Amino acid sequence: MTHPEQQPDEPETVIAPLSERDAGEVLTVQRAAFVSEAQIYGSADMPPLTQTLEEMVAELRSGTGLGARIDGRLVGAIRFREHDDTLLIGRIAIAPDMQGEGIGRMLLDAAENASEARVAELFTGSLSEANIRLYESCGYEESERVPDGDGTEQVFLRKQLRR
Template sequence: MSDITIRPIRSSDAGEVLTVQRAAFVTEALIYGDPDMAPLTQTLEEVEFELRENLGCVALAASRLVGVVRAVADGEVLLVGRIAIAPDQQGEGIGSRLLEAVEQRGIESGCRRAELFTGSLSTQNIALYERLGYRESERIDQGDGTAQVFLRKVLAEQS
């Protein structure tokens, strides 16, 4: 997918980010039977606030925003979240490219490891993260037959 451009996320991307996020997370809501999950109920103002100081990246196909990943540095840890790919673009490698780009931004900001989480029923997400070097670090039972699965990856070895 060479016609995809990856660039740092901007506050001005908030509207398009929210649109892609909602479209992408409908599938997750169906998997978990939860139409009120946070990515679907988040407001534009909340997204704008989150993007003010964010190491995230967006993927563009021509001028259309087709993917997004958010991330913030917490000391030496890059906290990665809300990875969303437009449904018609999923399976094209955009998620991998976004994660690699945000990991590089994390390294440049002094992060030595990245952490993210997903739900236990999101098997495609878990498989993608494991392919990219993430390893499960914790699983928290949600009491409904599902769990939050936390994964981590070393970005830079201690020197």
């Protein structure tokens, strides 16, 4: 599927399912994408940066994921699963040079459209203001804040998908 607002001279962004064969590429994009998050929080000890290739392979084998590619290059990924009529959105990772280009929004839309769930839920850290703005602009509303014990909070956001 391509982005509906894509201009004729722009390279095509293709959204397609991820498989375990994509694990190395996903891990590379994820690590690059989360370096800026690590800088915001002052710690590289976060799961997106410490996840191993073996863990990524297992995650992609058991879960659902979508990747965004431009000219064959993986520029973004999203992982999600359904539980009790809720679409649980996991890590969204966009290559640093492609952030702000609408790829995260495209991946969120694709995950929501692939789901039969009535509600979607995701979370981010309280210092990740750009992420929170993106999610709110996509219709997500803050539902809960959970202290992390280091002065920051996990911010949970929800969105009604279907009535």
